Amino acid sequence: MDGDGHAKNKDERILSTFCFPFKRKTCLLFLSIEFVSKLLPCGYDIKATTQVILNAWQIGRDSKSYNNPEEYEPERFLSSDIDYKGTRYELIPFGAGGRGCSGIQFAVAVKEIALANLVHKFDWALPGGARGEDLDMTEPTGATVHRKYPLKAVGIPYSC
């Protein structure tokens, strides 16, 4: 960042603007909604108090919303008006609407500070000279996404 807090290059722009979506895959897989009144969407009769589970994992991988949805391309958000604040249903890690996450500002600030410090203060490598392609990215079944095999990384303090 420069003295005015502006990002100098593309990497910094991505980090400062959209470092939160980097962690999209660690967010909730499923969001739930409880209908408070009877609704008839698309001809379906859904009675009040029915709990509906939204598959946020699949929503984030919809090719109607994203080109190459399976590719890790955080820079895609630089040229897009999609954000995570709950007004664009393509990306809803914090839910949406009146019962959306009320801790969103706090969560985003804390995560950005933590991530920015880790990236700013350390170079990162995999143990034993392993390469990214060697990682086993298997995910177990569950309501949240996490790695089946924990990521081990070596932080090398950055001195200049």
Ligand code: HEM
């Ligand atoms: C990365 C961190 C976080 C994520 C991904 C997250 C995500 C969510 C999601 C998906 C919901 C349900 C929204 C819905 O039903 O539409 C929710 C609700 C909520 N979150 Fe978070 N949250 C995070 C951090 C926090 C923090 C730090 C706080 C408090 C300091 C917080 C407070 C709440 C509260 C109070 C609700 C319930 C809102 C309501 O039902 O009216 N969250 N959050």
